[in-house]
Structures are given as C-alpha cells and as structure tokens.
Amino acid sequence: MAVARRVVLGAAAAGAGALGFARRSGFTPSGTGSGGPDTLTFSLWGSDAEVAAFQAVARAFERRHKGIRVRIGLESYEQMYTNMDALLAGGRAPDLFRCDYANLGMYSASGQLLDLSPYFGPGESDAFLPALWEAVCHDGKPYAVPHHTDTTAVLYRKDMFHSAGITSVPSSLEEAWTWEEFTEICARLRKKVHGVYPFVYDWQQTGAFRWLTWLWEAGGRLLDEDLSAPAVESRAGLRALRHTQDFFRQGFVPPNSSVKSAAYPDALFTAGTVAMSFAGDFLLPTIDPALKAELYGVTFQPRDVRAATDLGGNAVAATRHTDNPELAAAFLKFLVEEENMARFCEQGVMLPTRPSLLKRRLDYAVRPDLMSVYAEQATALTPAMTAQVAVSSFGRINSVLQDELEAAFVNHQPADVTLHNIADSTRTALASA
Numbered sequence: 001m002a003v004a005r006r007v008v009l010g011a012a013a014a015g016a017g018a019l020g021f022a023r024r025s026g027f028t029p030s031g032t033g034s035g036g037p038d039t040l041t042f043s044l045w046g047s048d049a050e051v052a053a054f055q056a057v058a059r060a061f062e063r064r065h066k067g068i069r070v071r072i073g074l075e076s077y078e079q080m081y082t083n084m085d086a087l088l089a090g091g092r093a094p095d096l097f098r099c100d101y102a103n104l105g106m107y108s109a110s111g112q113l114l115d116l117s118p119y120f121g122p123g124e125s126d127a128f129l130p131a132l133w134e135a136v137c138h139d140g141k142p143y144a145v146p147h148h149t150d151t152t153a154v155l156y157r158k159d160m161f162h163s164a165g166i167t168s169v170p171s172s173l174e175e176a177w178t179w180e181e182f183t184e185i186c187a188r189l190r191k192k193v194h195g196v197y198p199f200v201y202d203w204q205q206t207g208a209f210r211w212l213t214w215l216w217e218a219g220g221r222l223l224d225e226d227l228s229a230p231a232v233e234s235r236a237g238l239r240a241l242r243h244t245q246d247f248f249r250q251g252f253v254p255p256n257s258s259v260k261s262a263a264y265p266d267a268l269f270t271a272g273t274v275a276m277s278f279a280g281d282f283l284l285p286t287i288d289p290a291l292k293a294e295l296y297g298v299t300f301q302p303r304d305v306r307a308a309t310d311l312g313g314n315a316v317a318a319t320r321h322t323d324n325p326e327l328a329a330a331f332l333k334f335l336v337e338e339e340n341m342a343r344f345c346e347q348g349v350m351l352p353t354r355p356s357l358l359k360r361r362l363d364y365a366v367r368p369d370l371m372s373v374y375a376e377q378a379t380a381l382t383p384a385m386t387a388q389v390a391v392s393s394f395g396r397i398n399s400v401l402q403d404e405l406e407a408a409f410v411n412h413q414p415a416d417v418t419l420h421n422i423a424d425s426t427r428t429a430l431a432s433a
Helices: 003-008 017-024 048-064 077-089 101-109 130-135 158-163 179-192 205-217 235-249 265-270 281-290 325-335 338-348 371-378 383-389 394-410 415-432
Strands: 039-044 069-074 096-100 145-148 152-157 197-200 274-280 296-299 314-318
Touching: 039 048, 039 077, 039 325, 048 069, 048 325, 048 338, 077 096, 096 101, 096 325, 101 130, 101 314, 101 383, 101 394, 130 145, 130 383, 145 325, 145 338, 152 158, 152 371, 158 179, 179 197, 197 265, 205 235, 205 383, 205 394, 235 394, 235 415, 265 274, 265 281, 274 281, 296 371, 314 325, 325 338, 394 415
Parallel strands: 039 069, 039 096, 197 274
Antiparallel strands: 096 314, 145 314, 152 274, 152 296
C-alpha cells in the first residue's frame, strides 16, 4: 500500500545555537503563545518516520529551553491547506506549520507569515542551497526555513534489465541517458520483457508540476524571466509535450498512470507492473520493505539540452500573528541547525538543504547506498527553476496543469492546443494573484 505518497502527498548558522539567539533577541520563557503560556503549536503532516523525527526535535528544543513546550498537531496532506486557510481566517492559526514549497508563495505573498529577516543575520542564507533559499523568499525576505528537499530519480528493476540485455546504467548526472537513449531503453524493455511496462512517472494529482522537469530539460520555461507572463508556448514547450505524449502513444507507461490517476509509482513498481519508476527518495521507506535490496537500483533522470529535476520537499513557517514570534523564530533556527537537519533527513530519508550536509555521508535509515544519486540529481535544480514554482499563484497553475496534461495524455488533445490553454489559464492566475 502506497502510504507514503498518499500521506506525504500533497541554513541558519548554528553559531551559539537557538538559546543564544533567543537571549540576544530578548526572548524569555514567560511569553504566551497561541497554544497557551510558554507553548508553541506546530501543525504538520508526514509519514510515521517524519512525525517521529519532528517529535524528537521538539523534545530536544524543550530540553534546551526549560519550561517551553512544543505541541504538534497532525493533519493529512489533503486537508492541511484547507484547514490552515480556515484557521488563519478565524485568527486561530498555529504558531508554526509545515508547507511545501509550491504552496508557500501563496501564504507569504498574502501577508500570512512571519517575516524572518530580523532573525537571520547577513550571510546566514549562504548556509542553504541557493535554489531552496530562493523558494522561501518573497520580495527578497525569508518567510520560512527550507527544512529539507527531495527529488526524483529513476528506480529500476535489475532482473528486468537483465532480461532485456541492459547491462549498465548511467553512474553520474553528466552521463545520464539522453531522451533518445531513454526511448531506446524503453523500446527494448517493451520488446523483451512481456507483460511489463517500461516505466511510470510521478506526476499524479498534485504532482502534476513534475511535468515541468521535461519542459526545463528541453530548455523551456513555464514563466518568463520576470515571472509575470506565461512562456510555455515555445518550441521547447512543444518538444517536451509531444515527447511526454509519446509515452502513452507508444505504450511505455501504464494507461492508468496519467496525471489524474490514483495508480502511484511506488505501488506499480513494487507490484512488478513496471521496470522503472520515477520516484522521490521519500518513497524508499515504502518501497524497500516490499522489494529485496538486490532487486533494484537507481539512476539519473534523462536529460535533453540540459539536466533538470523537480522542486520537492518542505519548508516550515511561522504565522504572522503568532503570540510568540521570538520563540517561533528560535524554533525555526533550531530546526535547521546542521545536526538537527541531519538527524531528520536520516530518519525520514530526505535530502538536506545545507550544502555542507550534502557533502557528508549521512546514515539514512533506508537504502543509504542509493541516496548519493538523489543528492547529485538535486544539483540539477536551479534558482530559475525554483522561482517559477514559488510564485504565489502556483497552486492555481498546478490545477491547470492537471487538467490540461490529462487532456493531452488521455484524450489526445493536440500539443499546441494544450500549451495555449496552459498559457491562457496561467495568465489569468498571475493576474489574479
């Protein structure tokens, strides 16, 4: 059962630590927070491993700040933002909440989040990957901390590759298959391994934005450089859309794995329905118990004129009207201290947002031997890619992608019509932001 997908889908310099920061900023444990005296409330969703990791860091923060409590409230991803909107409107929002990067811009642009710039000194942003720091900023100010990221790589079944006579896979991002080479691999699997589809892609439901990886690989853009107008109607856009439509035309992917499908990549991969699965590292704790480690490996996403990847992972923000802004900021800085981030990522099997940790060998709870590929794949994400997904209207744009890509893949809507519809609806979404 693909629990991880359905539950989950949807650096500050450590220096003297959060306690020293809190003292410098005048925080004392006598403040009253949204959860009551000396209490921070924190809403989040997550897998069992993630929730346990959040609870561990909350207890560590309490040990550092005697008399303070961090109360965690659990939500499903599907209800998280509906509930958060209602709480914000009613003045009952928690002090802190977890937010994916694609939805963060909606809250920061509407003035719902605490501006963290007073709490981060000059140069502290340099401790994070530039693309991820860009993702938490609006008008140059940070409104969240980039807690972790995840990205998509290609899991493959070694037994099926052996049956198809495929004896090697790319071992570095620079050696990744070209689109043409990947098509040849798929055609070979289709011919040699009967009853199995070559691959499945992870663009289901709210993951529709992952189609943008193909657009970026083709050299295209969703938005122009000013992020004020659509740019998807282009030669690169046509190349990317026609290429991905061919996945369905040629029978390379299961017909029930389109954008609005409920057939998720991890379930199809572990069931033996596909030879490859484009899957995020956060799915490894679900996949690994179902398949012996020696049965599958990982390689890089194909590349066209350049390599690209998707913006995965989550940030953590404080709400603007928190009764304890100093304490909330102290907790956010504590959350992304190097060792706290390392332990969370190890337990949840996610990638850190600190370059120093990406260079370090982390003790991941599941398949640590695969995580170096994910870490290298993540370097293909650029600030320019991040900026296109972090606009405040991206939630509406992602809904447009769901509808139009489904029409292109399932109903054979022409590529030029699909791109025109995406551009037209994107223009409307940007204007209403």
